[in-house]
Amino acid sequence: MSDLHVYDTTLRDGAQQEGLNLSVADKLAIASHLDDLGVGFIEGGWPGANPKDTEFFARAATDLRLKNATLAAFGATRRVGGKAATDPLVRALVDSGAPVVTLVAKSHIGHVERALRTTREENLAMIRDTVSFLRGEGRRVFLDAEHFFDGYAVDRAYALEALRAAFESGAEVAALCDTNGGMLPGQVWDVVTDVVAALALGSGPGGGASGDARLGIHCHNDTGCAVANSMAAVGAGATHVQGTINGYGERTGNANLVTVIANLQLKEGREVMDPHLLQESTRISHAISEITNVPAYSRQPYTGASAFAHKAGLHASAIKVDPDLYQHLDPKHVGNDMRMLISDMAGRASIELKSRELGFDLDPEDEEDSALVQKVLARVKELELRGYTFDAADASFELLLRREIAGALPTFFDIESWRVITDSRPDGDALSEATVKLSAGGKRVLRTGEGNGPVNALDQALRLALATAYPEIEHLELIDFRVRILDAAHGTDAVTRVLIETSDGETTWETIGVAPNILEASWMALVESVTYGLLRAGVPAR
Ligand SMILES: CC(=O)SCCNC(=O)CCNC(=O)[C@H](O)C(C)(C)COP(=O)(O)OP(=O)(O)OC[C@H]1O[C@@H](n2cnc3c(N)ncnc32)[C@H](O)[C@@H]1OP(=O)(O)O
Numbered sequence: 389m390s391d392l393h394v395y396d397t398t399l400r401d402g403a404q405q406e407g408l409n410l411s412v413a414d415k416l417a418i419a420s421h422l423d424d425l426g427v428g429f430i431e432g433g434w435p436g437a438n439p440k441d442t443e444f445f446a447r448a449a450t451d452l453r454l455k456n457a458t459l460a461a462f463g464a465t466r467r468v469g470g471k472a473a474t475d476p477l478v479r480a481l482v483d484s485g486a487p488v489v490t491l492v493a494k495s496h497i498g499h500v501e502r503a504l505r506t507t508r509e510e511n512l513a514m515i516r517d518t519v520s521f522l523r524g525e526g527r528r529v530f531l532d533a534e535h536f537f538d539g540y541a542v543d544r545a546y547a548l549e550a551l552r553a554a555f556e557s558g559a560e561v562a563a564l565c566d567t568n569g570g571m572l573p574g575q576v577w578d579v580v581t582d583v584v585a586a587l588a589l590g591s592g593p594g595g596g597a598s599g600d601a602r603l604g605i606h607c608h609n610d611t612g613c614a615v616a617n618s619m620a621a622v623g624a625g626a627t628h629v630q631g632t633i634n635g636y637g638e639r640t641g642n643a644n645l646v647t648v649i650a651n652l653q654l655k656e657g658r659e660v661m662d663p664h665l666l667q668e669s670t671r672i673s674h675a676i677s678e679i680t681n682v683p684a685y686s687r688q689p690y691t692g693a694s695a696f697a698h699k700a701g702l703h704a705s706a707i708k709v710d711p712d713l714y715q716h717l718d719p720k721h722v723g724n725d726m727r728m729l730i731s732d733m734a735g736r737a738s739i740e741l742k743s744r745e746l747g748f749d750l751d752p753e754d755e756e757d758s759a760l761v762q763k764v765l766a767r768v769k770e771l772e773l774r775g776y777t778f779d780a781a782d783a784s785f786e787l788l789l790r791r792e793i794a795g796a797l798p799t800f801f802d803i804e805s806w807r808v809i810t811d812s813r814p815d816g817d818a819l820s821e822a823t824v825k826l827s828a829g830g831k832r833v834l835r836t837g838e839g840n841g842p843v844n845a846l847d848q849a850l851r852l853a854l855a856t857a858y859p860e861i862e863h864l865e866l867i868d869f870r871v872r873i874l875d876a877a878h879g880t881d882a883v884t885r886v887l888i889e890t891s892d893g894e895t896t897w898e899t900i901g902v903a904p905n906i907l908e909a910s911w912m913a914l915v916e917s918v919t920y921g922l923l924r925a926g927v928p929a930r
């Protein structure tokens with residue numbers, strides 16, 4: 389295994405993302421996932437800065453059993469003119485019990501003079517005093533050299549002096565921070581190369597810094613280069629890399645740690661972590677999205693839902709021969725999957741591969757299968773012209789395919805008719821009432837449902853009508869409903885596209901309906917959603 393430190397700051401810098409607010413329980417749950425992923429260090433927050441972070445460290449001491457990672461507490465150097473030993477925020481770092489303390493310190497002379505409003509000597513004294521004190525308290529100390537790259541451009545000698553002060557006082561790591569995120573990879577490479585030489589680093593164990601000292605990197609993504617900058621720094625000699633899961637962080641975020649690790653390991657051949665743990669990265673990235681309540685970014689490299697999803701027919705036809713022809717690596721390395729998307733850009737190969745993904749092995753050499761593929765393809769193209777979008781409604785595509793394959797789709801129910809009315813009421817609210825007539829379980833059923841809107845009422849009525857024949861329907865929940873008016877420029881020619889997301893508590897699926905009338909489109913998507921739910925549950929037609 390390589391000697392590179394993998395340092396995660398999701399719980400500290402990640403939590404500085406706009407709209408992200410983690411409870412102590414959330415932080416503990418995320419820390420567990422990070423440990424499962426195999427990161428070396430988990431920065432838990434800033435104890436003393438807010439009660440939540442203080443409590444996190446207190447609870448971590450009793451509730452968190454880390455297998456792989458070491459916990460780090462983040463904080464600042466002591467106050468100007470004070471003493472580390474009596475600084476309450478420095479004391480809180482010790483009291484956190486974390487074995488590692490990461491100190492943010494100024495290395496940019498402009499920040500020393502204008503933000504700290506002190507002298508260059510006092511800033512260096514703050515670094516020395518705080519690092520020495522924490523070392524004396526038995527802590528490993530890492531230093532985050534804030535605004536290092538901008539500071540280096542203004543006064544290289546002073547920026548280096550700040551790092552020397554930290555190392556001479558016993559810091560193990562000095563992480564160069566691109567705090568404003570404005571750097572480009574070439575600049576980072578040049579600066580890190582120079583710092584490694586100037587501080588005579590690179591002669592230590594593992595090709596790292598001399599003695600136990602290491603140079604680290606902490607990048608923000610303001611130029612869209614956080615990952616590339618982190619890679620450049622590691623290439624130039626940094627042996628400690630910081631980042632966050634899903635690239636969370638202040639402003640445009642931090643370097644996405646999974647992307648950095650996967651790049652180093654799978655592209656550059658460095659053994660950063662156990663390959664089995666890397667295979668957990670997609671699952672863990674998504675599990676953490678659930679906790680943060682920030683929707684997973686589908687186009688995220690390696691772990692995104694679309695990272696190995698293929699839409700173009702030409703891609704599919706080559707992938708049929710060998711997936712490597714249109715994929716930069718096997719998604720299994722990061723625990724992701726290849727998926728075929730069906731749309732009007734599909735070709736026969738797309739339909740064949742998607743069918744295989746769904747468990748239907750259609751043989752292109754077989755005349756019947758080939759005709760079926762051609763028919764499905766033609767149907768998809770015709771429907772997409774009318775406003776369907778099957779790449780957002782996988783479940784509806786599966787139903788379309790099954791309708792063409794003899795015996796692949798049971799007839800769960802037959803709709804006779806449906807109707808909705810909406811009443812305005814004296815209290816100002818409007819209430820909708822829907823009536824559905826259908827046959828299921830060998831009986832004709834008529835049910836009425838009420839709802840706060842017409843689609844809600846239709847959903848209720850459909851469920852009531854099916855409940856006796858299919859009690860399994862109780863587990864299905866409509867979780868999202870999206871409407872889009874297409875070709876609105878044509879006024880009355882406009883059609884409505886409705887996408888419905890449904891859950892059975894374990895998984896979710898999307899269905900689609902397209903019609904000139906919004907209620908008709910909604911009804912189509914609802915019927916598809918329920919049909920697919922019954923199919924997934926393995927229920928026989930009754
Ligand atoms: C680059 C980064 O992202 S570093 C992480 C930043 N994270 C955060 O700021 C989140 C947590 N922060 C907080 O809760 C609060 O800002 C606290 C508790 C740390 C401080 O709060 P307050 O005492 O009210 O001070 P305030 O936030 O207004 O100002 C920060 C003070 O720290 C000083 N300071 C800034 N950097 C450092 C440093 N590296 N070392 C010592 N002091 C510093 C500032 O000069 C300022 O001093 P002043 O009060 O004499 O003006």
Ligand SMILES: CC(=O)C(=O)O
Pocket residue numbers: 401492532533534535565566567568606608
């Ligand atoms: C320390 C830190 O988060 C930064 O400089 O960006």
